Amino acid sequence: MIIFESIIDxxxxxxxxxxxxxxxxxxxxxxxxxxxxxxxxxxxxxxxxMEFYRVSGGIQKMWVWDKPTGKVTLNAKALASKGLTYSDxxxxxxxAREIDxxxxxxxxxxxxxxxxxxxxxxxxxxTPEYAPLTDFHAGSGRxxxxxxxxxxxxxxxxxxxxxxxxxxxxxxxxxxxTIGGTGYSVVGxxxxxYFSFDQKRNVLRWMNRQIYIPVTTLITRRGETLEHGKxxxxxxxxxxxxxxxxxxxxxxxxxxxxxxxxxxxxxxRVANLRRNEQNNKMYDMxxxxxxxxxxxxxxxxxxxxxLASFNERVREVGTRKAVGASPAQIFFQFLSESIxxxxxxxxxxxxxxxxxxxxxxxxxxxxxxxTMGTLVNAMIFAAGTGxxxxxxxxxxxxxxxxxxxxxxx
Amino acid sequence: xxxxxxxxxxxxPEPEMPEMPRERAxxxxxxxxxxxxxxxxxxxxxxxxxxxxxxxxFVAITGPSGSGKSTLMHILxxxxxxxxxxxxxxxxxxxxxxxRELARIRNRKIGFVFQTFNLLPRATILKNVELxxxxxxxxxxxxxxxxxxxxxxxxxxxxxxxxxxELSGGQRQRVAIARALVNNPSLILADEPTGNLDTKTGSDIxxxxxxxxxxxQTIILVTHDPSIAxxxxxxxxxxxxxxxxxxx
Numbered sequence: 001m002i003i004f005e006s007i008i009d010x011x012x013x014x015x016x017x018x019x020x021x022x023x024x025x026x027x028x029x030x031x032x033x034x035x036x037x038x039x040x041x042x043x044x045x046x047x048x049x050m051e052f053y054r055v056s057g058g059i060q061k062m063w064v065w066d067k068p069t070g071k072v073t074l075n076a077k078a079l080a081s082k083g084l085t086y087s088d089x090x091x092x093x094x095x096a097r098e099i100d101x102x103x104x105x106x107x108x109x110x111x112x113x114x115x116x117x118x119x120x121x122x123x124x125x126x127t128p129e130y131a132p133l134t135d136f137h138a139g140s141g142r143x144x145x146x147x148x149x150x151x152x153x154x155x156x157x158x159x160x161x162x163x164x165x166x167x168x169x170x171x172x173x174x175x176x177x178t179i180g181g182t183g184y185s186v187v188g189x190x191x192x193x194y195f196s197f198d199q200k201r202n203v204l205r206w207m208n209r210q211i212y213i214p215v216t217t218l219i220t221r222r223g224e225t226l227e228h229g230k231x232x233x234x235x236x237x238x239x240x241x242x243x244x245x246x247x248x249x250x251x252x253x254x255x256x257x258x259x260x261x262x263x264x265x266x267x268x269r270v271a272n273l274r275r276n277e278q279n280n281k282m283y284d285m286x287x288x289x290x291x292x293x294x295x296x297x298x299x300x301x302x303x304x305x306x307l308a309s310f311n312e313r314v315r316e317v318g319t320r321k322a323v324g325a326s327p328a329q330i331f332f333q334f335l336s337e338s339i340x341x342x343x344x345x346x347x348x349x350x351x352x353x354x355x356x357x358x359x360x361x362x363x364x365x366x367x368x369x370x371t372m373g374t375l376v377n378a379m380i381f382a383a384g385t386g387x388x389x390x391x392x393x394x395x396x397x398x399x400x401x402x403x404x405x406x407x408x409x
Numbered sequence: 410x411x412x413x414x415x416x417x418x419x420x421x422p423e424p425e426m427p428e429m430p431r432e433r434a435x436x437x438x439x440x441x442x443x444x445x446x447x448x449x450x451x452x453x454x455x456x457x458x459x460x461x462x463x464x465x466x467f468v469a470i471t472g473p474s475g476s477g478k479s480t481l482m483h484i485l486x487x488x489x490x491x492x493x494x495x496x497x498x499x500x501x502x503x504x505x506x507x508x509r510e511l512a513r514i515r516n517r518k519i520g521f522v523f524q525t526f527n528l529l530p531r532a533t534i535l536k537n538v539e540l541x542x543x544x545x546x547x548x549x550x551x552x553x554x555x556x557x558x559x560x561x562x563x564x565x566x567x568x569x570x571x572x573x574x575e576l577s578g579g580q581r582q583r584v585a586i587a588r589a590l591v592n593n594p595s596l597i598l599a600d601e602p603t604g605n606l607d608t609k610t611g612s613d614i615x616x617x618x619x620x621x622x623x624x625x626q627t628i629i630l631v632t633h634d635p636s637i638a639x640x641x642x643x644x645x646x647x648x649x650x651x652x653x654x655x656x657x
Contacts, residue, residue, distance in 0.1 A: 012531060319527040322488065323541040323588065324516020326509050402488050406527065 013309070013337055024305045025345035027298020028385060031291055032349025032378040037356035038287035039374035044367040046280060048197050055195050056204065057134045059269045060241055062099075064088075064251060065233040067265040086219060086229035088258055089127075092236065095254050098247035101237040103129040106218050106230065110180040112211065114166040121162070123179060123211050125218030125231075133235045136207060141173040141188030144214050148187075152216040156184040159210040163189045180221065184213060198365035244270035295381055298345065299389035306338055306393035317397050318405025331398035338390020339383055346382025350375050434461035434497075435595060435627055436485070441494035441504075442650075443480050454480040455491070456650040462629065464595070467622035469638035470631045472647035479600075481647060482631045486519055486598045487511045499595045516544050520589025522599035526581045528573040534560065534584050535569040541592045559587040563617060579610035586617055590626075597621070599630045603637060615640055 013021075053059050066083040089104035096102075106125040111118060130136070131143045138157060148155050156177055163172050172186045193207040219229030238247035252266045310317070317330060325333075357368035443455040454477045462468055472478040483489040484496060487503055490511070496504040503514055515521075520541075528537045538556035547555075560566040563583040573581055582602060589597050599618065603611030615637055622628050622642070630641060638644050646653045 016531060315527060316529055319529065320540065320544070321512065322486075322515060322521050322523075322527070324512050324544045324592075326512040326544070328509070329544055403483050406488075406523065 007336060007340060011340070017309070020305060020309075021341060021344075024302050024341055025298075025348065027294060027301045028342050028345025028382050029298075029349040029352050031293075031295030031298045031385070032346040032382045033353035033356050034294055035288070035291035035378040035381055036350055036353025036370065036374055037360065037368070038284070038291055039377060040353070040357045040368040040370045041360065041366055042280065042284050042287070043371055043374065044369040047369060048367060049276065052195055052197070052203070053269065053273070055135055055193075057132075057235070058237070059273055060238045060244075061133060062236045062238060062247065062251065062266060062268040063233060064092075064236065064255070064264055064266050067263060082228065082230060083259075083263055084231050084234065084255075085227070086215065086231055087227050088255060089231065089234055091258055092234070092251055092254050096236075096247075096250050098238055098240070098243055098250045099236050100239050101129045101133055101235075103127055103133045103235045104215055104231045105130070105234065106215055106232050108218060108222065111178075112166065113178040114172075114175065117166050119165070121211055123213060123218065125215035126212050127215055130212070130235070133237055134207070136193055137191055138188040139191035140171075141186070143188055143190075144212060149214045149216050152220050153214060154182060154184045154217060155187045155213065157188040157190060157212040158186060159190050159208040159212075160192045161205075161208040162211055179211070179213070182221065197367075199367070200365055238268065238270075241270055244268050292381070295385045299342075299385040302338055302342060302386060303389040303392055306334065306390060307396070309337075310334065310393050310397050314400065314405045314408045317400050318402045318408070321400070321402035322406060327398040330400075331394045334394035334397045335387070335390045338394070339386040342382045342386025342390075343379065346379045349382060350378060353378065435464040435466075435499060436460075436462040437495070437497040439495035439497075441481070441484060441491045441496060443477070443484065443489070444492045454650055455484075457494070458647075458650075458652060460645060460652060460655070462627065464627050465622070465625045466627055466643055467618070467641045468629045469641040469644045470629060470647060471633060471635070471638050471644060472653070474633070476647045477650040478631055478647045480650075482598060482600055482629075485596075485629060486521060487514045512544075516541055517592060518595040520592065520594040520597040522582065522585050522589050522597065522602045524601040524604040526573070526578075526585045526605075528581060528584055528588075530573055532572070533569065534565065534571050534573070534576070537573065537584055538569075538588045538591050540588060545592060555591055556587070559591040560584070562590060563587045577610075578606050579613060582606065582610075582614050583617065586614070586621075590621070595627060597626060597628045599628065601632055602630065603632070603634065611637070 064084065084104075086104055089102050092099060093102040104127060108123055108125075109120060110123050112121045112123075113119075126144065127149050128144050128146055131138075137143060139160065141157070143157055144155065147153070156179065158166070158172060158177075166172070166177065167175065172189060175186050176183045177186055178184070190208070190210070190212075193204040194202050195204045196202055215231065216226060216229075219226060219231075222229075224230065236251060238244055248266050248268050248271070252264075255264050255266070256262065320330060354370060357370065360366055361368050438458050438460050441455055441458040442453065445452040445454055458481060470478050470481060480489070484491050487498070487506075488511075490506070491504050494504060495502060498514065499518055501514070503511070506514065529540070532540075535553065535556050538559055539552045542552040542555060557566055557569065560569055563586050565580060565583050565587065568576065568580065573584065576584065586597075589599075597618075602618075603614055606614060618628055618630065619640065630637070632638055642657065644654075644656050646655070
């Protein structure tokens with residue numbers, strides 16, 4: 001009853017002092033708006049990273065690469081170690097229980113020619129596992145197969161840009177591409193890979209510029225044996241994200257057994273993600289603090305104006321008390337006015353925040369996702385501001401001595 | 410008091426309760442004093458007021474300014490508590506109540522009429538009259554019905570949708586009287602109700618009080634105007650914090 005009447009009174013107050021109320025609202029509006037903008041950008045940023053992880057092979061992905069120690073060591077095995085080799089990949093594939101895919105990779109520059117087009121290009125030696133690990137598949141023809149790898153076949157799969165570069169509008173499949181003086185049969189062209197954080201730059205464009213041959217072909221063409229064939233890096237996939245630490249440890253243990261010295265590095269995307277999450281949290285916190293500071297400022301304005309309004313209405317408070325309003329009822333009336341004004345400001349802040357995010361999106365091409373949770377959060381913070389800063393004026397009003405109040409001119 | 414003792418008291422002959430006021434009056438004041446403590450020089454506004462007011466009496470409290478009559482009125486109206494003494498209102502000892510309990514007493518048992526009307530400027534006449542009922546927690550329909558009845562008694566039921574600034578001073582004071590009446594109070598306290606009105610309008614307002622008194626309403630009227638005091642049935646004159654003269 002009293003609650004309802006107080007809310008009606010609050011609305012009447014907002015209407016009667018519209019200009020003053022707007023001033024009072026400004027801080028709350030900006031505070032709520034910056035919370036909306038922050039959350040929206042942060043949510044969108046997280047969604048974009050997750051999407052990026054998905055299109056680039058999932059968060060189960062791990063990398064292994066060479067990291068020469070630089071230390072002089074007397075251990076014979078360590079001296080003999082020449083870094084990552086094809087047999088390391090085979091050892092991991094054979095022994096690691098936490099790993100379901102292993103994709104060794106070696107690359108080398110070579111002269112590539114078709115017809116009159118001849119260019120120096122980087123060639124990647126890979127295995128079929130490369131496709132699922134990078135979520136990158138043949139758009140036409142096929143990707144490399146296990147038998148290509150087993151037989152060190154002279155077959156090549158082209159990234160879409162490379163296909164266009166050498167073959168133009170011709171269909172490259174079945175044609176012969178000359179790489180380092182040797183003919184390779186084109187068996188496939190990859191789909192076009194695209195991902196953008198800002199709707200402008202394709203961060204995965206480099207994948208469209210790849211030329212893939214079986215890793216075994218690359219190694220043997222180089223004149224190395226498969227056993228000692230040097231590879232640059234491996235991508236592997238863990239079976240369970242929950243056991244990511246175990247997977248990393250297991251791969252490291254196998255490599256340690258093979259090399260006898262730690263001249264490699266194993267990294268998992270899960271670890272990356274954890275670090276990113278830390279960073280994201282810091283960003284979120286920073287923006288949150290900004291939002292909260294503007295809400296604080298807004299709250300102080302609310303408090304000042306509530307106090308001013310209270311001074312104007314001392315007689316009214318006195319009258320209400322004389323006819324029997326209890327201190328609690330007066331307290332609640334003033335507090336509900338503050339909360340109401342703040343909620344109103346928070347509500348307007350939602351729209352202003354939406355404008356903020358749109359402005360940011362169109363200016364710096366950062367995507368923004370406004371979720372219900374974000375809006376609810378902003379409203380809760382706004383109402384909380386009203387509650388906290390309405391407390392003091394409400395307490396003062398509730399403690400007012402009716403005799404003094406009625407005597408006030 | 411133990412439960413057994415209480416039981417015996419209840420079953421025995423009605424005992425002489427030492428706490429009860431001596432007479433069956435609506436108001437009994439016993440040695441009411443009020444000290445305003447402002448540092449070294451404490452001011453004794455009331456120095457032992459003893460009196461009783463019967464239900465249905467129409468009483469004027471008079472006295473020069475600074476006599477303590479305002480203080481007495483504040484205590485009678487439960488806006489303030491005495492420094493010492495006893496105040497029985499309608500069988501309840503109200504001298505020692507907390508501010509919350511005093512608010513309840515004001516809400517249920519007292520109706521105020523002020524010199525400056527003290528209507529809420531932004532609320533309609535009806536809402537102004539409803540105000541005590543709102544704080545009593547009475548539902549909207551009943552509030553409106555009772556407020557309209559109170560406005561009828563002061564002849565303003567046709568102006569219920571207007572705001573105070575659309576009414577004349579006399580009309581505003583009648584609204585204030587309706588507001589004082591709406592909760593069927595044991596006591597109406599009017600503090601210089603004609604102070605801001607011309608003689609003719611003031612006289613009309615006093616006539617309303619006379620009519621209310623005629624229907625059995627207890628009214629205490631604080632005034633310095635002898636011609637208005639003369640129209641009440643009993644006058645209490647306060648001088649220097651004490652009752653100077655009483656006349657019936």
